[in-house]
Amino acid sequence: MEEREVELTILMPCLNEAETLEICIKKAMSFLTDNHVDGEVLIADNGSTDGSQEIARRNGARVVDIEQKGYGSALRGGSEKARGKYVVMGDADDSYNFLNLMPFLEKLRAGYELVMGNRFKGGIEKGAMPPLHKYLGNPVLSFIGRIFYPSDIKDFHCGLRGYNRAAIQSLQLQTTGMEYASEMVVQATLHKLKMIEVPTTLSPDGRTRPPHLRSWRDGWRHLKFLMMYSPNWTFLYPGLILSVIGLLIMVIIGIGPSRIGAVNFGINTMMYGATSLLVGVNISLFSMFTKAYALSSGFIPNSPKTVSLLERFTVEKGVVIGVILTILGIIATIIAFVIWGSHSFGNLQPESIMKITIPATTLIAIGIELVFASFFLGILEIERKK
Structure with missing residues (x-):
């Protein structure tokens, strides 16, 4: 009984x-x-x-x-x-x-x-x-x-x-x-x-x-x-917001001087925009890592959309995108170097040259980060297939 x-x-x-x-x-x-x-x-x-x-x-x-x-x-x-x-x-x-x-x-x-x-x-x-x-x-x-x-x-x-x-x-x-x-x-x-x-x-x-x-x-x-247990709210959404804000700041200041009332926004603001973009991309990648880990461990259920995205993503695609961004950053660096050479490698006006070098270094950093992030996602994919 x-x-x-x-x-x-x-x-x-x-x-x-x-x-x-x-x-x-x-x-x-x-x-x-x-x-x-x-x-x-x-x-x-x-x-x-x-x-x-x-x-x-x-x-x-x-x-x-x-x-x-x-x-x-x-x-x-x-x-x-x-x-x-x-x-x-x-x-x-x-x-x-x-x-x-x-x-x-x-x-x-x-x-x-x-x-x-x-x-x-x-x-x-x-x-x-x-x-x-x-x-x-x-x-x-x-x-x-x-x-x-x-x-x-x-x-x-x-x-x-x-x-x-x-x-x-x-x-x-x-x-x-x-x-x-x-x-x-x-x-x-x-x-x-x-x-x-x-x-x-x-x-x-x-x-x-x-x-x-x-x-x-x-x-x-x-x-x-x-x-x-919520990678979207913890990583993806904050990362996307920071990325968009940073990108907008860099583009607006890169096009020309920006002023709101009596306040001028220049290269110092652009540097903070670059930082926001870098941090945003990094946080967004953590969302991908978490979802890939969840797919292999099952600690949270993945939606069909997430599963489809992770299955379409390959190490090769991530590496190619990362390499392209890195090359673009290197090209921008070469342009800045040529401009510096045209001034006999002397002192330059910081405002003008840094509008090239800040985006250049940002592209290189994001590109390299994407290459290594792609390999890490590939490692997680191996674990899932096992």
């Missing part, structure tokens, strides 16, 4: 939650009984030393020990040990109401693969969320998440959520810390799982000790994760 599958596993990560664990388990058990749900309460213990394991077993919950430390590790390990077709996960600090899980289960039964709680729709009780989290952290990170990974999810970090266990396990989530919450939403979005939100309430933490969450550290880990 212990090994049989059930419909629902209510999963709680646990690290020294003796103060609130019992009430959370009792609420979860009452939900299963009152709603005639075939289920279990599973405690994923992450090394508690306050007797949480005994409290859980005494109240009818099943306990699995997760050795690897971290919020994500506990939830991932607990999900692997769960017997339910569906899982509803929630913190064991009595901040979420385990008596009101029916909206989650109904959506799961209807075919949704990830059902997120939304605390801002359901209600946040006074003192339940620090102002920094309520008005800055959660809204900003959720907003960034929706931009990077378009979806209708408004509360990326709600700790109460339900999911189809097979669907989420197929994503092979990897993170071990608090950013696990973001990873689940991001990967579900990238893999086009069927998602929806339901309102849920957030109550004040029932513990007397401080929470495990560390605002700035964990906030940065969430933001870092969002950026790492």
Whole structure:
């Protein structure tokens, strides 16, 4: 009987939650009984030393020990040990109401693969969320998440959520810390799982000790994760913007003197434009590297457009483009050298000659960079074919 599958596993990560664990388990058990749900309460213990394991077993919950430390590790390990077709996960600090899980289960039964709680729709009780989290952290990170990974999810970090266990396990989530919450939403979005939100309430933490969450550290880990899994927003778009700005500056100043009001823009501005162009091209190449690596490792799914682009790109094409740009830079350098020779290699007017040498050196630098970048992409292609 212990090994049989059930419909629902209510999963709680646990690290020294003796103060609130019992009430959370009792609420979860009452939900299963009152709603005639075939289920279990599973405690994923992450090394508690306050007797949480005994409290859980005494109240009818099943306990699995997760050795690897971290919020994500506990939830991932607990999900692997769960017997339910569906899982509803929630913190064991009595901040979420385990008596009101029916909206989650109904959506799961209807075919949704990830059902997120939304605390801002359901209600946040006074003192339940620090102002920094309520008005800055959660809204900003959720907003960034929706931009990077378009979806209708408004509360990326709600700790109460339900999911189809097979669907989420197929994503092979990897993170071990608090950013696990973001990873689940991001990967579900990238893999086009069927998602929806339901309102849920957030109550004040029932513990007397401080929470495990560390605002700035964990906030940065969430933001870092969002950026790492979105090469377009992290590399490509900033790179293209810098490249276009730099190129426009160089072309405008190269054509003739530029003035806005009483301010003149000359070769010094052109040098900053060249720097912007160089940095932009470099950052854009990092986007290509990341997508090529993703194609071989599978850490994020690639779109058909990306796959087609990478398959059409060859080392030879990249080298040819790089060599052409380098040659153009060398030709411009020769022109500058001839002009210098016509002045008996003496002093020149910096404004005029540097309008040639700055673009020349920029072309040479970008050309050489493209040649070596092409070989590196070729190496990544070897790994993918292997």
